Amino acid sequence: MLDRARVLDAGDPLAEYRERFLVPEGVIYLDGNSLGCLPSATPARLEEVVRGEWGQDLIRSWNTAGWIDLPARIGAKIAPLIGAQPHEVIACDSVSVNLFKLISAGLAMRPGRKVVLSEPGNFPTDIYMIEGLETQGLAERRLAPRDRLMEALGDDVALLLLTHAHYKTGELFDMAELTRAAHDAGALVLWDLSHSGGALPVDLGACEADFAVGCGYKYLNGGPGAPAYAFVAERRIAATQQPLSGWMGHARPFAFSDDYAPAPGIERLLCGTPGILGLAALEVGVDLIAEIGVERLYAKSQKLSEFFRQCLAERGIDLELVSPTGPAQRGSQLSFRHPEAYAICQALIARGVIGDFRDPDILRFGFAPAYLCFEDMAEATRHMAEVLTSGEWRREEFRKRAAVT
Structure with missing residues (x-):
């Protein structure tokens, strides 16, 4: 699926805009629905x-x-x-x-x-x-x-x-x-x-x-x-x-x-x-x-979120989707329910895949298409599969909730 992601990125008309944001190296940022990335022109x-x-x-x-x-x-x-x-x-x-x-x-x-x-x-x-x-x-x-x-x-x-x-x-x-x-x-x-x-x-x-x-x-x-x-x-x-x-x-x-x-x-x-x-x-x-244009952003957002779901399925990850299944019925995000959502979220963040948690059991991933690519989707789901299958989220530091989450 990584090869497929790279083909999609090669044909993405919005790909050039990723360079207009300061996305940290080694980070897959799926939390733009909480805080958007820094535009490179802002400083x-x-x-x-x-x-x-x-x-x-x-x-x-x-x-x-x-x-x-x-x-x-x-x-x-x-x-x-x-x-x-x-x-x-x-x-x-x-x-x-x-x-x-x-x-x-x-x-x-x-x-x-x-x-x-x-x-x-x-x-x-x-x-x-x-x-x-x-x-x-x-x-x-x-x-x-x-x-x-x-x-x-x-x-x-x-x-x-x-x-x-x-x-x-x-x-x-x-x-x-x-x-x-x-x-x-x-x-x-x-x-x-x-x-x-x-x-x-x-x-x-x-x-x-x-x-x-x-x-x-x-x-x-x-x-x-x-x-x-x-x-x-x-x-x-x-x-x-x-x-x-x-x-x-x-x-x-x-x-x-x-x-x-x-x-x-x-x-x-x-x-x-x-x-x-x-x-x-x-x-x-x-x-x-x-x-960039909102219409173009939303069109890419829908494609990103659907590709994310396809990657999850192909990796055998079966999480309960609480967002509408149809992309036209939801905003630029996907949310999943899991009893250990907090620990999973923290384990992913430790790997550089930044989504967020919403109490009591929601894993939430935002798709800000101005700076996200399809390869991000493939890699994020790879990390998720590894976290879930290895039981990495069970580590104490991931399960212990901080005062501010």
């Missing part, structure tokens, strides 16, 4: 910002280097990756903070309704943000299994909050169908794109989504803790009242007025002074993903 860009824009031009760079425009400029670059218009997206804060802003805004748009509907097992921060508003008496959390969401959309639901690609399994929701159902019930919809933005085609405009948030450090390769992004449909912007009324979201921030007036556009979602170093790094990653 030089950060040095330019630090030594030149900050070091030499100092505060003048807010104007001369366009720092003040970075959140909107990067948001406009992210917009076509998620099917939005440039003026509907802003890069700012974290996913958690943006969730809080938009859940609050959605509730304010639906007076008399307090229920925010989601599913059990959604990414914790999504559920926690609802719970935080619930403790203030502003929201009521309701969780329904994904096959019961439609019937849970009662006339008390203000907002439906779902993650497009499930973080554990990668299973995709039908965004258009659920958005339509929520609107029919009089509710608004907020999509979390953290595990799909930059990895697979998303069309917020076509499905008439109201709000969305997404992550900058996974498939957009913006670096650890990179700024997130937020989307508000044009038709909703004027009515969006976000609760964190910081000075950068003001219509005239440098007027220094005692009274708050929200910016007329998407800039109203800003809060405090933006982190310029994080935004500068994020812009490099966004530009690179935009250059």
